[in-house]
Amino acid sequence: MxxxxxxxxxxxxxxxxxxxxxxxxxxxxxxxxxxxxxxxRNLGYAIKSTLSKEARTKNRGTGxxxxxxxxxxxxxxxxxxxxxxxxxxxxxxxxxxxxVWMWISALFGITSKFSECMLAIKYREVxxxxxxxxxxxxxxxxxxxxxxxxxxxxxxxxxxxxxASFGIGNMxxxxxxxxxxxxxxxxxxxxxxxxxxxxxxxxxxxxxxxxSKISAIVVPFMAIFYVLAGLIVIIGNISNVPEGLREIFTMxxxxxxxxxxxxxxxxxxxxxxxxxxxxxxxFSNEAGMGSAAITAAxxxxxxxVRQGYINMTGTFWDTIVVCTITGLVxxxxxxxxxxxxxxxxxxxxxxxxxDTLALTHEEKGKMxxxxxxxxxxxxxxxxxxxxxxxxxxxxxxxxxxxxxAKLQHQPDSLEAVYENGAITGAWTSGCNAYIFDEDxxxxxxxxxxxxxxxxxxxxxxxxxxxxxxxxxxxxxxxxSTILGWEYHGExxxxxxxxxxxxxMIYRIVFSLVVYIGATTSLDLAWNFSDIANALMAIPNLICxxxxxxxxxxxxxxxxxxxxxxxxxxxxx
Numbered sequence: 001m002x003x004x005x006x007x008x009x010x011x012x013x014x015x016x017x018x019x020x021x022x023x024x025x026x027x028x029x030x031x032x033x034x035x036x037x038x039x040x041r042n043l044g045y046a047i048k049s050t051l052s053k054e055a056r057t058k059n060r061g062t063g064x065x066x067x068x069x070x071x072x073x074x075x076x077x078x079x080x081x082x083x084x085x086x087x088x089x090x091x092x093x094x095x096x097x098x099x100v101w102m103w104i105s106a107l108f109g110i111t112s113k114f115s116e117c118m119l120a121i122k123y124r125e126v127x128x129x130x131x132x133x134x135x136x137x138x139x140x141x142x143x144x145x146x147x148x149x150x151x152x153x154x155x156x157x158x159x160x161x162x163x164a165s166f167g168i169g170n171m172x173x174x175x176x177x178x179x180x181x182x183x184x185x186x187x188x189x190x191x192x193x194x195x196x197x198x199x200x201x202x203x204x205x206x207x208x209x210x211x212s213k214i215s216a217i218v219v220p221f222m223a224i225f226y227v228l229a230g231l232i233v234i235i236g237n238i239s240n241v242p243e244g245l246r247e248i249f250t251m252x253x254x255x256x257x258x259x260x261x262x263x264x265x266x267x268x269x270x271x272x273x274x275x276x277x278x279x280x281x282x283f284s285n286e287a288g289m290g291s292a293a294i295t296a297a298x299x300x301x302x303x304x305v306r307q308g309y310i311n312m313t314g315t316f317w318d319t320i321v322v323c324t325i326t327g328l329v330x331x332x333x334x335x336x337x338x339x340x341x342x343x344x345x346x347x348x349x350x351x352x353x354x355d356t357l358a359l360t361h362e363e364k365g366k367m368x369x370x371x372x373x374x375x376x377x378x379x380x381x382x383x384x385x386x387x388x389x390x391x392x393x394x395x396x397x398x399x400x401x402x403x404x405a406k407l408q409h410q411p412d413s414l415e416a417v418y419e420n421g422a423i424t425g426a427w428t429s430g431c432n433a434y435i436f437d438e439d440x441x442x443x444x445x446x447x448x449x450x451x452x453x454x455x456x457x458x459x460x461x462x463x464x465x466x467x468x469x470x471x472x473x474x475x476x477x478x479x480s481t482i483l484g485w486e487y488h489g490e491x492x493x494x495x496x497x498x499x500x501x502x503x504m505i506y507r508i509v510f511s512l513v514v515y516i517g518a519t520t521s522l523d524l525a526w527n528f529s530d531i532a533n534a535l536m537a538i539p540n541l542i543c544x545x546x547x548x549x550x551x552x553x554x555x556x557x558x559x560x561x562x563x564x565x566x567x568x569x570x571x572x
Contacts, residue, residue: 008531011531012531012534015531015534015535016279016534018275020534020537021275021278021279021282023537023538023541024105024109024112024278024282024287024288024537024541025104025105025108025109025278025282027112027288027541027544027545028105028108028109028110028111028112028287028288029108030545030548031108031111031112031115031544031548031551032108032111034548034549034551034552035111035115035551035552035555036552036556038555038556038559039110039111039114039309039312040107040110040111042309042562043110043313043316045309045562046309046310046312046313047313047316049067049306049309049310050067050068050071050310050313054067055067055068055071055310056068056069056216058300059300060300060301060302061300061301061302061303062300062301063132063298063299063300063301064131064132064208064209064298064299064300065208065209065212065298065299065300066212066216066299066300067299067300067301067306067307067310068216068310069212069213069215069216069299070212070295070296070298070299070300070307070310070311071296071299071310071311071313071314072212072215072216072219072220073208073211073212073215073216073295073298073483073484073487074117074291074292074295074296074311074314074484075215075219075223075314075317075318075480075484076211076215076218076219076480076481076483076484077169077286077291077292077295077480077481077483077484077485077487077488078284078285078286078291078292078314078318078481078484079219079222079223079317079318079322079477079480079481080173080284080477080478080480080481081172081173081176081451081474081477081478081481082280082283082284082323083226083284083318083322083323083326083477084326084451084454084470084473084474084477085176085450085451085454085474086280086283086284086323087099087102087280087284087323087326087327087330087454088326088330088450088451088452088453088454088457089276089280089450090102090276090277090279090280090281091327091330091331091336091453092336092453093272093276094272094273094274094275094276094277095251095272095273096244096247096248096251096327096330096331096336097247097248097249097250097251097252097253097273097277098252098272098273098274098276098277098280099248099252099277099323099324099327099331100248100249100252100253100273100277101252101273101274101276101277101278101281102277102278102280102281102284102319102323102327103281103319103320103324104277104278104281105277105278105281105282105287105319106281106285106287106315106316106318106319106320106323108287109281109282109285109287109288109315109319110287110312110315110316111312112287112288112544113285113287113288113292113311113312113314113315114308114309114311114312115308115544115547115548115551116136116139116288116290116292116293116540116544117292117293117296117297117307117308117311117312118304118305118307118308118551118554119136119139119143119293119304119543119544119547119550119551120134120135120136120138120139120293120294120296120297121134121296121297121299121301121304121307121308122139122143122304122554123138123139123142123143124138124297125138127494127500128499128500129500131207131208131298131500132297132298133297133491133494133495133500134293134294134296134297134298134491135157135158135161135290135293135294135297135488135491135492135495136154136157136290136293136294136539136540136543137154137155137157137158137161137492137495138154138297138495139154139293139543139547140153140154140157140539140543141154143543143547143550144543144546144547150543153539153542153543154495154539155496156535156536156538156539157290157492157536157539157540158492158493158495158496159492159496160532160533160535160536161290161291161294161488161489161492161532161536162489162492162493162496163532164291164485164489164532164533164536165485165486165488165489165490165492165510166489166510166513167532167533168485168532168533169481169482169484169485169486169488169489170482170485170486170510170513170514170517171513171514171516171517172517173478173479173481173482173485173517174193174196174478174482174514174515174516174517174518175517175518175520176451176474176478177192177196177474177475177478177479177518178192178193178196178517178518178519180451180470180471180474180475181471181475183471184467184468184471185468185471189518189519190518190519192518193514193515193516193517193518193519194515196479196482196514196515196518197511197512197514197515197518199479200479200482200483200486200510200511200514201507201508201511201512203483204483204486204507204510204511205504205507205508205511207487207490207503207507208295208298208487211483211484211486211487212298214483215480215483215484218476218479218480219480222473222476222477222480223317223321223322225473225476226322226325226469226473226477227321227322227325229458229462229469229473230325230326230328230329230458231325232461232462233329233332233333233457233458233460233461233462233466234325234328234329234332236460236461236462237332237333237334237460237461238332240331240332240333240334241328241331241332244328244331244332245328245331247331248327248331251273252273252277281319281323284318284319284323285314285315285318285319287315288537288540288541288544289533289536289537289540290536290537290539290540291485291488291536292311292314293311293540294487294488294491294492295484295487295488296308296311297491299311303558303561304554305554305555305557305558305561306558306561326454329454329457329458330453330454330457333456333457333458333460334460335453335456335457335460336453336457451470451474454470455467455470455471458470482514486507486510486511489506489510490503490506490507490510493506
């Protein structure tokens with residue numbers, strides 16, 4: 001099982017590697033240029049339409065839900081833990097400059113989001129129950145000239161969407177809620193799992209109309225709630241904001257940057273900032289993934305382009321607004337690069353003998369312990385049992401009474417002393433340090449990252465209430481993601497079976513899986529779903545590129561409609 005986990009993890013890293021990120025952002029750049037930057041030029045119109053009273057009605061055209069409800073349901077799936085945890089992780093791993101690259105990826109992602117949503121509405125269908133069914137799989141099947149090729153792409157997209165819905169859209173979100181609630185409020189994950197399952201079942205059982213009603217209330221509330229709290233923290237640290245912004249932009253484009261002071265000690269390069277910023281940005285707003293298009297297809301509208309503009313604002317709200325608030329809170333707080341110290345393990349080593357050294361660290365939100373077999377022979381300490389051996393070799397000038405050693409483990413380093421059967425020193429790995437004391441205790445100094453970093457940033461102004469606020473934010477964001485992804489997965493499931501008859505079975509099973517996610521660690525399942533999340537993007541991006549001419553043509557035609565509507569308003 002461990003070997004399989006390693007293989008799946010390696011595949012996960014590959015599919016979410018540079019090729020996928022270039023494909024996602026590259027498609028957005030190509031579409032933006034081909035559409036003559038119309039999504040950017042009409043962003044003001046799109047935002048205004050989203051906030052209008054008409055968007056909350058079903059007066060114009062046909063569909064299952066209002067334009068605003070379709071957007072908020074799509075946002076329910078995209079505004080999630082990535083906006084809190086993902087931003088913090090990107091700013092630690094890639095430096096604060098990663099935030100700039102999140103913005104850049106979002107700007108081009110706006111066009112990708114528009115294109116997939118517009119096409120989904122244009123090629124949607126009405127099932128036997130009278131409900132709207134749409135999404136990239138229907139676009140591929142109906143719009144591509146080579147029908148067999150389109151059918152294959154559609155099936156692959158739908159299959160990967162179903163897999164991703166149970167993992168990224170369900171179990172990981174439920175686990176994030178349970179973990180944060182347990183850490184902050186000490187509530188048993190089993191209790192959280194039961195409550196989440198019951199709530200999910202009550203809402204999901206009613207289908208898109210029930211989900212959209214809840215999303216139309218919860219999504220705006222949670223976004224406003226989080227943004228206002230973030231603004232309070234930013235204002236509280238206002239003296240740090242100018243320097244924080246300067247460092248964000250400096251580190252985004254510097255080949256090798258070292259930050260200090262208000263941003264703490266962070267070393268990062270432009271390539272790291274780009275890599276983690278783009279990756280987290282794409283993961284957060286899901287532009288180009290095709291998932292939001294499934295929900296957009298249910299919107300009531302008289303023109304696919306009109307609703308495409310409304311739905312494309314999802315990327316704006318998700319990344320340009322919510323992620324920016326998180327980034328500025330962290331940048332102005334002074335906690336990035338800071339570490340916490342806890343006793344996590346112990347070790348015992350005797351000369352000329354073999355013992356065990358247990359190292360414990362956090363990985364993907366969970367504490368993981370690795371036991372190393374320690375061998376001391378001929379002045380060399382060897383730690384075996386991890387991903388690779390750690391070898392401690394003495395300096396040439398080591399005295400008879402003690403052996404000074406340096407860890408041969410690039411790019412990490414360690415200066416340690418071995419004397420009287422004990423190691424004294426520190427093994428540093430990035431911003432983390434493993435510290436060994438003579439009494440046999442093992443300490444782990446961990447740089448704040450993920451939710452812990454965001455919590456610490458909010459606490460600088462709000463105190464303990466900051467931890468509660470972030471925890472509640474994670475819970476609301478993650479639960480709304482579960483609701484939004486259920487609809488995505490359900491419609492993909494319906495497409496695979498060519499019938500709506502099994503949708504209720506899917507809803508019940510999906511709700512029950514929430515409990516498993518809240519109470520169980522399933523790394524293998526999560527990695528599989530993460531891979532599926534990336535793979536569902538490939539057929540979608542191929543489809544967008546093949547239909548780019550049609551997208552551009554439809555947008556130019558709609559410009560005439562906009563001109564006529566503006567002229568009519570002036571006459572009125």
